[in-house]
Amino acid sequence: MEIIELRGCSDDELIVICQEIGLKRFRANQLFQWVQQKAVRTWEEMKNIGERDRQVLSSRLSLYPLEKVREQRSKDGTRKYLFRLGDGETIECVLMDYARARSRDRQTVCVSTQVGCAVGCAFCATGLEGFRRNLSVAEIVGQVLDITHDVRKEDPEFQVTNIVFMGMGEPLLNYDQVLKAIRLFNHGQGLNIGMRRMTISTCGVAPKIIQLASDNPQVGLAVSLHTAQDEVRNQLIPMNRRYPLDQLMAACREYTRVTHRRITFEVAVTAENATREEAEALARLLDGQFGHVNLIPVNPVVGTGMERPNLEQIKKFAQVLEDAGVSVSSREERGTDIDAACGQLRREWEGEL
Ligand code: SF4
Numbered sequence: 001m002e003i004i005e006l007r008g009c010s011d012d013e014l015i016v017i018c019q020e021i022g023l024k025r026f027r028a029n030q031l032f033q034w035v036q037q038k039a040v041r042t043w044e045e046m047k048n049i050g051e052r053d054r055q056v057l058s059s060r061l062s063l064y065p066l067e068k069v070r071e072q073r074s075k076d077g078t079r080k081y082l083f084r085l086g087d088g089e090t091i092e093c094v095l096m097d098y099a100r101a102r103s104r105d106r107q108t109v110c111v112s113t114q115v116g117c118a119v120g121c122a123f124c125a126t127g128l129e130g131f132r133r134n135l136s137v138a139e140i141v142g143q144v145l146d147i148t149h150d151v152r153k154e155d156p157e158f159q160v161t162n163i164v165f166m167g168m169g170e171p172l173l174n175y176d177q178v179l180k181a182i183r184l185f186n187h188g189q190g191l192n193i194g195m196r197r198m199t200i201s202t203c204g205v206a207p208k209i210i211q212l213a214s215d216n217p218q219v220g221l222a223v224s225l226h227t228a229q230d231e232v233r234n235q236l237i238p239m240n241r242r243y244p245l246d247q248l249m250a251a252c253r254e255y256t257r258v259t260h261r262r263i264t265f266e267v268a269v270t271a272e273n274a275t276r277e278e279a280e281a282l283a284r285l286l287d288g289q290f291g292h293v294n295l296i297p298v299n300p301v302v303g304t305g306m307e308r309p310n311l312e313q314i315k316k317f318a319q320v321l322e323d324a325g326v327s328v329s330s331r332e333e334r335g336t337d338i339d340a341a342c343g344q345l346r347r348e349w350e351g352e353l
Contacts, residue, residue, distance in 0.1 A: 006061040007035055007145065008137035008180070011189065021056050029189065031057065036141070036190030039148040041065035066139070066146045081147060085139055089115045089132055091168055093143040095151065095160075108162040111143045113178055114169025119203050121224075122236045123268055123298060126168040134174040140181040143167075144191065160191060166201040166222070170239075172208035182217055195219050201266065206243040206251035213258040222264040222294070223252060227273060228281035245285065256290040263291040269314055270298045271307040279317045283324035293321055293328040 004017070014028035027049065034046045043054045043063060066083035069090060073079050077098040084090050094110040117124070118131035144160055151158040163185055165171040171178045178200065185193045199220035202209065212221065225248075227233050233240040243251075252263055265286065286293070295318060297308055309317075314330055321328040 001060065003062050004060065005136060005138035006031070006063045007141050008139075008184075009061070010180070010184065011187065017060055018057075021060055023053060023056065027053060027057075032187075033189050035063070035145070036184060036187060037192075039145040039152070041146070041149055064138070064142075065149075066142045068146070068150065071150075079147075079151075081143075081150075083143065083146065085115070085135075091115060091135070091139070091143070093147060093167060095147050098151070106162060107158065107160050108164060109144050109147055109160050110164045110166045111140055111181075112167035112169055113140060113165055113171040113174045117169045118173065119170050119237065119239050121203060121238075123226075123270075134177060135169070137177045137180045137184070140177060141184050144185065148191070161193060161197060163193060163198040164201060164222075165199065170203055170205065171200050172202045172205040172212070175208055175211070179215065179217060182219060199264070203237050203239050204243055204248045204251075205239065206247045209248075209251040209255050213255040216259055218259075218261075220264065221255060221261065222266050223248070224268070225265045225282075225285075225293075226268050227278065228285040229278075232273075249285065249289065252289055252291070261290075263289065265289075265291050265293045266296055267293055268296045268298045269309050269317060271309045271313065274309045274313040274317045276316070276320055279320035280324070283321055283326050286326055287324075291327070293326055295328065295330045297330070 004013075009017070009032075011028060011032045014031055015025055018025060018028040018031075030046070030049055034040045034049075038045075040046060041063070042065075043049075043058055046054060049057070064086050066085065068081060069084045070082040071079060079095040079098055081093045081095070082090055083093060091112040093112060096108045096110060098107065112135065114134050115132035116129045117126045120127040120130070144163065148158060148160055163182075165178060182195070182198055185191050185198060186195055195218035199222055200212070201222040201224060203224045209221070209223075224237065226236050228245070230240060230244050233245065240248075255261070256263060267282065282293070295314055297314060318328045318330060
């Protein structure tokens with residue numbers, strides 16, 4: 001009989017499984033809450049489910065919490081976790097700005113969706129490693145559950161309020177698992193995170209952006225644009241050769257036509273690309289889009305050769321966009337004293353083995 005990962009099950013799937021093994025429907029509800037809301041990591045912690053029922057359930061359902069291999073804490077409160085999966089692969093996950101977030105009611109977790117990544121962006125430590133495999137729903141959800149469990153040991157009221165799919169991997173290339181994870185995060189008997197408090201970040205998988213528009217889960221969409229020039233983007237984000245800027249912009253227009261939701265366009269600013277010409281080209285490209293530009297000063301990543309721009313360069317770049325009528329902001333820097341760029345912690349850890 002197939003063993004199913006408990007953390008990846010919806011409440012409906014658990015009801016069916018309970019019926020199949022002769023347990024009452026309410027057991028499914030209890031199980032769902034223990035796992036998805038209370039973030040328990042073992043069967044023994046499920047106090048209102050008797051030992052006999054737990055044994056029957058564990059014959060059909062596996063419960064594998066992620067193993068915390070390493071944790072880094074930044075001065076600003078950002079916590080970066082390296083988790084080991086059941087097959088020995090490792091992934092990163094970040095709780096952003098925890099200390100300050102405590103006073104402003106916003107706890108954001110950045111999750112990974114793949115082990116490695118096939119896209120191979122030039123500025124990304126994960127991309128340098130190549131693609132290993134997709135994460136299962138249980139592994140995606142498990143990152144948030146295990147961080148919740150970890151932080152609750154010192155802060156019992158801790159609750160994740162926001163999720164960004166911006167960790168390792170391209171979420172739209174693991175589409176079905178990501179959408180299922182979103183529904184689990186959103187469930188009222190689970191973490192109950194509002195759809196609008198979750199954001200998918202993509203490097204520009206145009207057909208999947210259109211599919212997301214029609215599935216319309218009401219989550220936010222962020223597109224890593226980075227440059228308005230195809231030749232440059234081909235180098236930065238090889239996916240651009242498959243879906244060049246005209247196709248990507250058409251998909252974005254379709255997305256906003258169907259969903260009426262504003263897209264965030266992410267632009268990683270390096271010391272080299274923070275020029276007036278680049279900003280003007282971006283403004284022309286985004287003319288007519290319902291979007292907002294988020295400028296991200298690049299964290300230096302060993303092996304990519306990219307340099308961080310200074311504050312003055314960023315200000316001038318933003319001013320050109322603003323003058324052209326493009327809505328723009330600069331992302332707050334987080335965790336710059338730890339290995340905050342995606343994939344860095346994993347690379348360094350593997351290098352030590
Ligand atoms: S930036 Fe995202 S899409 Fe690009 S290589 Fe890194 S993980 Fe993959």
